[in-house]
Amino acid sequence: ETGVTQSPTHLIKTRGQQVTLRCSSQSGHNTVSWYQQALGQGPQFIFQYYREEENGRGNFPPRFSGLQFPNYSSELNVNALELDDSALYLCASSGTSGSLNEQFFGPGTRLTVL
């Protein structure tokens, strides 16, 4: 069974640029959630995708957007990057078998905005 993978592992961007982060869900999972974790804080929920549709959103502005593909992999896009967007971005997948909504996390992408 393949776990959740994310790419890239690290990324450095400058303010105003755009970034795309990628996530492959665990085998058999159809739901992907994205989180932002600032240094010393708990992860903050950005949004969730279920069967290619956004299925819930946290308190993040519209410049944070996402996609889910037919194979259930997902992208997080952030436009007009700000310094405060520097964080660890975590992706989690969950499925319809076993414990519903149990989240399994990828290793994260560490984004630095200069």
Add this chain to the structure above:
Amino acid sequence: GIQVEQSPPDLILQEGANSTLRCNFSDSVNNLQWFHQNPWGQLINLFYIPSGTKQNGRLSATTVATERYSLLYISSSQTTDSGVYFCAVTDDKIIFGKGTRLHILP
């Protein structure tokens, strides 16, 4: 929205000691998970425990949903237990607490 509070915020223990971490939540929840975040940032699933008690080796967890709290017990601590422990609950979205930072001294 639901508030999730974890205590204590920081805990320093000698190897071999036992510890209890607490997660309080302000309203009814559908799900509750405990995670361990290692120094590289990876969140590792410990328990999916919306109610009841579960055990896995030296770790166990209890959630009393009617009283809106969950406890994570770590027995005979090892240095590899160091890191941050998070609980996360779900109502219409997933909410994490701020975590308990555990440091086990050799």
